Structures are given as C-alpha cells and as structure tokens.
Amino acid sequence: MILDTLGVGFLGTSTEVFQKAREYSKIYSSNVSSTVWGQPDFRLPPTYAAFVNGVAVHSMDFDDTWYPATHPSGAVLPVLMALSEALPPSPKCSGLDLLLAFNVGIEVQGRLMHFSKEAKDIPKRFHPPSVVGTLGSAAAASKFLGLSMTECQEALAIAVSHAGAPMANAATQTKPLHVGNAARHGLEAAFLAMLGLQGNKQVLDMESGFGAFYANYAPKILPDVDSHTWLLDQQDVAFKLFPAHLATHWVADAAASVRKQLVRDRALLPTDHMERIVLRIPDVQYVNRPFPDSEPEARHSFQYVACAMLLDGAITASSFHKHQVNRPRVRELLGKVELEHPQDNLPNFNTLYCEISVALKDGAIFTERSDTFYGHWRKPLSQKDLQEKFRANACRMLSCHTVERLIEIVENLEDLEDCSVLTALLKEPSPPEIVSKSL
Template identity: 80%
Template sequence: MDFDDTWHPATHPSGAVLPVLTALSEAFPHTRKFSGLDLLLAFNVGVEVQGRLMHFSKEAKDIPKRFHPPSVVGTLGSAAAASKFLGLSLSKCQEALAIAASYAGAPMANAATETKPLHVGNAARHGIEATFLAMLGLQGSKQILDLERGMGAFYVNYSPKVLPSLDSHTWLLDQQDVAFKSFPAHLATHWVAEAAGAVRKHLGPPGRVLIPADHIEKIVLRIPDVQYVNRPYPDSEHEARHSFQYVACAMLLDGYVTLSSFHKAQIHRPQVRELLRKVELEHPPDNQPNFNTLYCEISVILKDGATFTERSDTFYGHWRKPLRQEDLQEKFRVNASRTLSFDTVESLMKIVEKLEDLEDCSVLTTLLKGSSPPAESSKYTEYNLSIAPSLLRLTNM
C-alpha cells in the first residue's frame, strides 16, 4: 500500500522488523515466552541498526537513486532484531549481520511496481533466515560493515563508525521521530498534496467541485528532481502513488487524497487526465531531494491570468509536524478493519498502548491473525483506548 513509516536518512524502518518479531513470538513452545518488553527492545534495536548504517553514507541522506533502502539496511535490521530477540551472542550477531548483507539490495527501478512491497517482505524474511543460519554455524566476514566491498558496495561516500552499546544513551531514536503518512503514496508527494490543498481553497469552497478544468491554463510544481516520482501520466495504482503530477491533480479536484484516490477508475477520470496535461515541473536549485529539507511550491494559473501560489515546507505527518493521536487512531482503525473485526482492532490498540506490561507477546500475533486472545489476556481490555504511535507500524505488514 506504500503506507510504511519513514525515517531520515530515508528508509522504511518498521516493515522489515515487526513481522519478524511477531512471527518469532509464536514460533516456539509455550514454555518459552517473550514479553512485550522483549519485543520493544528488539524492535528498537532493529530500527536503530538501520539508522546507524544509513548514517555511514552521505549519499544515504538524500532520496535514493540506486538501491531501495529497506532492501539494504532493512535486511540487516531484521537480522539484528531477530538476534536480539533470540538472545544470540555477540559473535553470532556478527555472523547474522554478515550473512544478511549477502541477501541485501534491490534496485530502485522496481519502485512504482507491484514488486516494490516485495523488497520489504524479503528484508524481513532474509534477515530472520540469516539469523537462523548463523545459529546453525554458518560464517561470514566479521568486517562486513567496515569495508567498501562490504556494505560500502551499496553506498558511495561510505564511512563506517563504531556502533555504540545499548547502554550508551545515544540512540538515534531519541533524536528524531519517524514520519507517518496520512495517505498511501511516496513520501515526497505529501508535500505536493499539502501545497495543492492550500491552493484549492482559493479555487472553490471546501467540499464543492473545483472550477472547470478548462478554466485552468497551467499548473506548475516546483519540486526536487526525483525521477521515479516524476510520472506525468500514471496508468496503475502503483504508478499513481509515485506521481507528483497525479497527487497534485487529485488534491486539486477532490480536496483530499485517500486510499480510494489510487483506484484505477479514479486515476483515469477524464477530469484528471485533462489536468495532468496542464502540469509542468520545475526543479529550483535550492530544492534538493532530501526528506529533511525539501519543499513543494505549486502555482495554478487560470486562463483569465489569475495566479494562486502556495508552498509546503513540512507536511502534516512529517517528524517535525507529527500526526495527532486521534488521527493515528483513525488511520489504524481504517486500515486494520479491512481485515480484522471491530473488537479485535480495539483490543490491539489497548494492548499496544501498554505493550511493555505484556507478559506474552504472542497474544499480539494471535490478534493480528484475527483470532481471540487467550483468557489470561482479558485484563488488557481495561487499558485506556489511547494508542502509541508505534501501533501504526502494524498496518505496514
């Protein structure tokens, strides 16, 4: 769905880690239980390792051009999380990361196709497989993170640093939150949507039809030069999710962008195709492809000469402007209810809010599968309904 959370440097950290831990939590006999605190610590380790690896490269600070980051650092994050969860020794953890590095990497050319989600799925799968192989005695290079011909093969300007210990109190996760998307599309399109929404207020009242498309002479988007999100005439939902042009036109026409905005019937509306023909892109030299600094400016020029311009520097949902708690709740409810019952969704929210108190986190997996939790988990129904932001990561599985 392209709803994954996003961190900086650019990667989707949760999708490669959470499925591994929920799977492991139910993979062993009931005599071995993993607590919610075990899961949280391993999850944080898996995310932290991804962030540390991304900080080893200046290239990684910008929107990627060659390799899809979750398929690279996500694979090692998966292995790190599994290793921590299973209590592997330092030596075995090193082996797991070394093996995982040989599984890593997927080309950006498969972005905006059905294969892109497979990258994250493979990262989860290959990381846990690397961990199992390390447990069985398979060995790899213990310098894999230090060498240009190791992890440096994926990034230019690769400059590794010593990883801090868990008790060093210098976690990247403490320094910056992740971004949670309000609609399922490439993160850069969210700046476009916010700017286009601001322009639309000049063109008609909320909830009303936009002025006729033939009254619009031109739509100019001033955005970073990101070629795989430059798709003038998207033909599929995956292409539309990676199209600056389509997201701008959908927002101008409808006043919103949601999951249904990417259905094929919506993409091929005559009004949309007409507006797409009017879109022009400009790439200001100060607008670099970096999720921490990029902006979008949109100008709509009418045939009578009137021009309306708006700019977004930080969209709602970015780590500098996070979604409100109630919007996080609503996002989870909408997504999870496509698969799970109302009661199950509410139970999940209650449990995750107090996940660190959960004695057996296989209860979480049971609920995600749509089954009823064991009787001893009924006490969690007493928890407050407010939801921790980490719950949204469950929707990316």
Template identity: 65%
Template sequence: MWAKTVTGNFAKVIHGLNANHLTDQVIQRSKRMILDTLGVGLLGTSTEVCHKVAQYSKIYSSDLSSTIWGHLDFRLPPVYAAFVNGVAVHSMDFDDTWHPATHPSGAVLPAVIALSEAFPQKKKISGLDLLLAFNVGIEVQGRLLHFSREARNIPRRFHPPAVVGTMGSAAACAKLLALDQQECKNALAIAASYAGAPLANAATQIKPLHVGNAAKHGLEAACLALQGLQGNKQILDEESGMGAFYTDYNPQTLPTLQSYPWLLEQQDVAIKRFPAHLATHWVADAASSVRRKLVQSSENLTPLDKIGKVILKVPEVRYVNRPSPASEHEARHSFQFVACSALLDGSMSVQSFASKNIHRPALRELLCKTQLEHPPDNTPSFDSLYCEVSVTLQDGNTITDRCTTFYGHWRKPLKKEDLEEKFQSNVLGILPTEAMEGIIETVYNLEKVEDCSVLSTFLSGQSARALPKKLRFF
C-alpha cells in the same frame, strides 16, 4: 581483537543492549510506529500483490508456524510469514519513513512477530522483549544510513529497506534469539549477502517484495547464524561489504552502552496519511491549500477549462516524476497525479488510487496541463525539500501555495487520535472490532505484556475470548 572492528562493535552493542537502555520517548515513539505498521500491514493483506505472495508461500510447510495477519484460516513457517506480512506492510507504500531515507518498521516488525511465535512453549517472548528487538532493528538501520552522506538524500540506486532493512531485521532477530557476539556478526554477514534491490522496480508490484524480503532474509540470516553458518567478520568495515551499497561509505563505531543514545530518541519518523511515496505528501498539502483558494463555493472547483496550467516546484526525483501514471503503483509515485488528485478532491485517501479515480477524464485533463520545475535550492532530501503548487487561470491570475512541512512529518507528527483513526480505518473490514481494539490496547501496554503471542492472536482476527485468562490484562 575482533571487537575493535566496526562489525565487532555492532555485534557487541546488539548483544549488549537490554530493556533498561530503552527510554520513555523511544518506547512511546516505537509504539506509535508499531500500531501504524500493523494497521497498514492489515490493510495491505487485501492487495493483489499480497495475495500472490501468500499463495506462493503456501507451498511450504513446517512444524513451526506463524500468523498471517488478517487470516484465521492458514499459517506459514516463520520466514514466509515474515515475508508475506512484510509485503503487506509495503504493498501500498503506506508505511512509515525515516531520515536518512528508509521505511524502518516494515522490515523488522513482521520478522520479530513471526519469530516470537516460533519459540518453544517454555520460552515465552514478552512485550518488552519484542520492544527491545524491534528497537535494535530500527537502530541498526539508522546507524548504517548515517555512515553515508549519500543516504541522506532520496535514493538513486538501491531501495534502502532492501539494504539496511535486511540488516536491521537480522539484528532484531539476533537479539530475540539471544545470539552471542560471534553469532551476531555472522547474522550481519549473512544478511549483507541477501541485501540490495534496485530502484528501477519502484512503482511496480515488485517494490513491496523488497520489504517482505528484508523481513524474511533478516530472520533467515539470524536463524542460519544460530546454526553456525559463518561469514565475513568485518562485513560492516569493508568497502566490498556494506560499503558496496554507498559510494561515500564511512563506518563508525557505536556509542557506549552506558546511557545509550538511541537515534529514535533524536529523530522521529514520518507517518503517512495516504498511501504514496513520502515526497508526494508535500505536494498534496500544497495542492489542497491551493484548491481551497480556488473553490468558488462550498462544493464547486473552478472549471477545468478556466485552468491554463499547473506548475509544481519540486526536487528532481526521477522515479516520482510520472506525468501519466497507468497503474496504482505508478500513481503512488507521481508528483503530478497526487497534485491533480488533491486539486480535484481537496485531499488524498486510500480511495484516490482506485482505478476509477486514476483514469477519470477530469484527472487526465488536468495532468495534461501540469508541469514540473526543479528549483536549485530544492534538494531531494526528506528533511529539507519543499513543494510549491501554482495554478494559472486563463485570465492570467495565479494561485500559489507552498508546503515546507506536511502534517505527519517528524517535525509535525500525527496526533494520537489521528494515528488511531488511521489504524482503525485501515483495519475496518479486515478484522473484527474486538480484535482491532485488542491490538490497540496491547500495543499501548506492550511493555507490560508477559506473552506477546497475545498480539498474534488479535492479528489473526480472534477476540480476547480466545486468550487464556492469565493473558487477559485488560
């Protein structure tokens, strides 16, 4: 009888999905997501917040251990490896974004990679096993978000990865652990009690912990369910369950397993070209276009004393309205900062958020001339928002441009070569070239990999020479 509930239905689908359900498009899109997430996670290992949580997590020891990405010198128990690597993925707000809004990969991939290393030697996890678990985790997040119209807009109360990401991580790990339907329900119930983080911590060092905790808590929920821990069997059905996070929560059963219609098949993700809140990417493209019109020669921008004001027409999103950001985290969540940086430099990059660039006098001068406007037709949804940048000169002339779809958005996805360039740029200096190339080759051939521990070998910084010959497929 319990299978007729939404929670029971989810458990049945999580349990019943297998690799034959994966389509070529889902596999190809998820490979892109995996490669991008590994790159931004490896880059994030160099951040202060990642260093702090790594040091904190070192106090734990266990017979089981998993790789900390970019580190050959120490390992951690799986839940803490998932935590540290999850924090690394979101430490610069450089990870992928979906619609309805969440960061889907960072909550799931660190958990399934860490868990795959913890299996006994007799049970190897294949690349196809990893792909399936990853996609189950992505699917559960997407379905939960579609239970709420409120979730289709940029969030106001809870940071989505801390809510649906925790549930997706639990579902992915439940799949990898081969939990039965009853255990899957318990994993979801346990995860729901771990879920949730307020948006008030956006633009602080705490925000990356939301993704790290989602990965950690989802893995922990699945492991606790395997141990027999029990929770509410209708956690997805009840208003006091998952409904607690959304005022208009309306749960529905999932499609039948026959020719299962993956949401990732229907809706690609946005992959970022620079590390900042997704809404700022519209601003960057519009501002860069305006700059090209302002440039008087190949190198010189119109002098700042000739700029009277800068108007940004953007949706009303309070936590990305930061007129004078004081830190890299605030700058990543500032329409104003990204617009002014793009106007000054012509483009955005990782270096845009370095302290010397955040506090440069020219930027501060331009910020003082920048104002936001919120047109009523510009709704706060990643699927429909736009940005218009207007620069009015002292002589009265106005230069304007509008961006409705930036390069990297799901409607305008990155080309393969640009995705690889982003990955290589992120990993440069973190891993040796051989390990970097090994990750790319492994991810592109993941469905053929017999033992996905090869991926962890490369993530730790080792080369193909460290692999047993039977694992070298390239």
C-alpha cells in the same frame, strides 16, 4: 552444462555449507508455523510469514518513513511477530522483549545510514529497505533469539549478502517485495548463523562489505553502551495519511491550500478556466510520472497527487484505484502540469519543499508552498489521529472489539507478559459482514 552441473551438485552435497543449508531447510517440513495477519486459516513457516506480512506492510506504500530515507518498520515487525509465535512457549516472550528487539532492528538501520552522506538523499540506485532493512531484520531476530555476539556478527555478515534491490522496480508491484524480502532474508540470516554458518565478521567495516552499497560509506565506532542514546529518541518517523510516496505528501499539502482559494462553497474546481499547473519540486525521477496508468505508478506521481487533491479536496486509499486514475477530468488536468526544479530544492526528505502555482486563463495566479506536511517527523501525527488511521485500516479485516484491544495492548506493550496474547489477535477470524464486504 546439464551433466556438469548435476555432477558438481552431487559432489556439493558432501560440503559443510550444504549440510547447514539442509538443516535450515528442515524448518519448512516441521510443524513450526506463524500467522499471516488477518488470515486465520493460512499459516506459513516463520521466514515466509515474515515475507508475506512484510509485503503487505509495503504493498500500498503506506508504511512509515525515516530520515535518512528508508521504511524502517516493515522489515522488522513481521519478523518479531513470526518469531514470537514460532518459538517454544517456555520461556514466554514478553512485550518488553519484543520492544527491545524492535528498537535494536530500527537502531541498526539508522546507524548504518548515518555512516553515509549518500543515504541522506532520496535514493537513486537502490531501495534502502532492501539493504538496511535486511540488516535491521537480522539484528532484531538475533536479539529476540538471544544469539551470542559471534552469532550476531555472522547473522549480519550473512544478511549483507542477501541485501539489495534496484530502484528501477519502484512504482511496480515488485517494489513491496523489497520489504518482504528484507524481513525474510534477515530472519533467514539469523537462523543460518545459529547453525554455525560463517561470514566475514568485519563486513560492516569494509568498503567491499556493506560499503559496496554506498560510494561514501564511512563507518564509525558506536558509542559506549552506558552513554548510548537511541536514534528514535532524537528523531521521530513520518506517518502517512494517504498511501503514496512520501515526497508526494508535500505536493498534496500545497495543492490543498491552493484549492481553498479556487473552490468556494462546495463548487467544482474550475478546470476549464485553468491554463497550467506548475509544481516546483525536487528532481526525483522515479516520482516524475506525467500520465500514470496503474495504482503503483499513481502512488509515485507528483503530477497525479497534485491533480487528485485539486479535484477532490482529499486523498484516500481509493484515490489510487485505476478507475480514479483514468478519470477524464484527471487526464485533462495532468496535461496542464509542468515541473520545475529549483536549485535550492534538494531531493532530501528533511529539507525539500513543494510550491504549486495554478494559472487561470484570465491571468490570475494562485500560489501556495508547503515546507512540512502533517505527519512529517517535524509535525508528527497526534496519538488520536494515529489511532484513527489504525482503526480505518484494521477494521477492514478485524472486528471493532479486536481493533480496540490491539490499540490497548500495543500502547502498553512493555507491560505485556506473554506476546502470544498479541499474536492471537492478529489471526482472529473476520466477522461475516467484513468477509462479505471484501468479497
């Protein structure tokens, strides 16, 4: 086997596809590099900068969520930031260029998901960002790089062969790789298309193409450019106030309401008097984790989020640290949680609800229901609260001045003449006091 593999490998170096792969790989030995966000002394080739920044975006499950279900931005923005830095300084890439390519990357994901009924439900078989995100990354990169129509078709065809990741790795440290890989593979597909690598240009129209990911995939002709309306004009995305699976945010909302009835005047939650906690939620198995034992598992646990909110009255990034997850009072409460799956509560981010009932030993029962949490696309965050979330997250790595400058630039991105102004801020050295705190 070894001898045969070496022989066919030597022979394969004479093929056209090998020559194109070799040309593409030269990128890694060139001086072209892009910033790893917040790491001023660490630069990578564009595809790997997109990869590690994409991993960072999804590493805490804190990134935006759309409907049909996917995390749309994490596979696209790291690609465009990497490209805007790696491309030649002339002609300059403007903020408007970046905005348009970003919207193209989001739009492609949404259009593909709207071609499938299955995509509207919370996924069971594969993680959507690893599929539609890869296509969105390729589309955004193709637009930003100015590829021809034929090259765009080739890029999407190549990207389809890069797509896919099973849901079995949800609630593990591997899940964030799905978004990082989507960013990397989409950009890689665009680069390979530029070098002339060919795929099946009808791949998005075929059951054996993109339809391989969806059992009921039914592609339609896209609307005419002149009459086209962007999907983001029709529906907002959900922005999370704490880093956990989106479905747990309904649980947290309902649990917070119940806590207000149980806890008065800053008293402790009467756990000794609590007999059981019933959560009436959709049947989503990978978020059903009765006794999570790690940060990723806790972020994907209906039970943990309910108990943490009941105990603490708030959920933050630190709520998922292992010592918080393993608190004795938390483990005691987890043992009292029961799940019910009402037939009308379908696993769908647009229609699901959470009802929580806490029964005390004296027979009293306290029940609350959440149909829409604050941050959902039906109840979006205010611009002020979105900015506060950004400040809280970014100030761990950047100075206050840089954080405020980033807010100003992003909110006026269409007026930015040169994207290098933005990318320069992403690699600003951390102030000494921030570095010492992180250490």
